[in-house]
Amino acid sequence: MTSARMKGVKCCFLLLISLMDLAAQDQFTLATYNVENYLDKEVPGRKVKSEESKLAVRETILKVKPDVLVVQEMGEPSALSELRDSLARRGLNYDHVRLLDAYDRYIHVALLSRFPIVSERHHTNDAFLLEGKRLPVSRGFLEATIAVNDDYQFTLFAAHLKSKRSVHYADESRMRAREATILRKKLESILREQSNANLAVLGDLNDSRDSIPIRTIVGRGKLALKDTRPGESTGIGKPIDPDVTWTYHYDEKDSYTRVDYLLVSRGMAREWIRERSLVLAMPNWIEASDHRLVISTFRARD
Template identity: 45%
Template sequence: MPSIRFSALTASVPADITFGMGCLFLRCIVIISAWLFLHSPLFAADTFRVACYNVENYLDEKTGTRPLKTDAAKAKIRESICALKPDVIALEEMGSTNALLELQGSLKSEGLDLPYWEHVAGFDTNIHVAVLSKFPFTAHHPHTNDAFLLNGRRFQVSRGFAEVDIQPTTNYSFTLIAAHLKSRRQIAAADESELRLEEAKVLREIIDARLAANPNLNLIVLGDFNDLHDSAPIKTILGGRSKKGLIDTRPAERNGDDHSHTDRRVASRNITWTHFYAKEDTYSRVDYILLSHGIAREWNTNESYVLSIPNWGTGSDHRPLVASFTAQDK
């Protein structure tokens, strides 16, 4: 059998040994290639999970009236996120990029690696919208300077909007838009509900533009919208029953309730609240995961829920929610 030579270094090696070295070399290449493929971010399971969590002032230094996040609160945030096992998570009330990277590193040390990140710096310099992802971003479209007129005055969208295109597999991608609308706290400049409605209108314009360009777009719009489902801001974002309208996933607690109940009056009593508002001593649903008709076909309804764990309030005044999807267009 003729000698198979891979370099000048094998010229004096007997043919059978050289052939064996070549086979070993090729075998190693196959093994390494397979390992890289299986561990590539583009190789994923059939499903992926998208979560949303207002982490309440996740700051690495005190800013104004916003306190430094305690170690106990950070630990509960990590516990909550790890319990959800998200592949992508949108975060509200995130501090600086340093705070985001600290959280990312802490999650990785506890077994949840989300190597890709987006941090949007809007008009509010204290808290921000951010995204952590297991999958790569194929495009970034941060919205940092959107503005509107209210009663003759010009205002900016306070926290901006994060918009990224994400690719869970080589054959499937979706667009994610994360938002944190004006809180229900009054300010001197304008009525808080009117400000929130105007921010919702700006967000809806972005949604309309994306769906006009691609009516079948796989689009997820999520975040802390700071209002109830029948309010004007939420109705504005949902967009009605048109083809551009969004679908409210309305996740509920996993507490033993029968979420498949056929009586809608009973099913509507599932526990869905996501936020405790101390000023009013109320629990309400103000955090949402909304879907375009395109991605709603891939939504796994039985795997979408609001996380309920002991001492949840140690971490934040919000509870996180998650939705699951099949990574295949239907």
């Protein structure tokens, strides 16, 4: 092959790579992951996460490298910084990071994004009346609008509803239902103004699809959200088992349930790529967390 022809082949190859990169920028991934007590300091009722478990969390995230990641059960800012810095050393950089400082002082909702956060609201003062008591939304809600590119933005709500663990002062299921009602009102305040808004709800909602809290958040009619409900897979682009959707293992009862959700508005559902959305199956998933990571892919254009 002549040098001129080799040069031409090289140019074509570089052009192909550039086009592939451009195509990749036309899509983005959105994930939620309960990282189970990602703590660097012991707090009441919760232990410091081991280095082995932290490593397993990082390996899980690095397997799919989400562009935007919402996590639950994150510890103090120092723990979030450690996770971000550890991922950066492995080549996954999140330049935009937020920690929601709500009523629960020990575990938090957090957001890590490769894309700029153009606006945000930290909903940390919501409360509700139940059984004669005024109770806070313990973990709050993190609202953020993210610019994927010059032409595409979306707003996410990161949530971690009340767990099914019993408390002495109120019924846990009714607490979760009240939190869901508050969240739904926030969603509707956006959707009633702009029914085609790009809107996503991510997080550990601690209940089943047919429960009152989940049905409340999803809503009805034209303003209802779409449950992406991805199946199990070992990675993006790999075969997906649509019948295996569990995201949480409850050790005491040896049960496997789906409590982690990625819900989207009708407007954003148009950009959703079903075949590139999954519950990540890792051989050592339990070393990282009692939850599994959920990730969906979207086209970055309306």
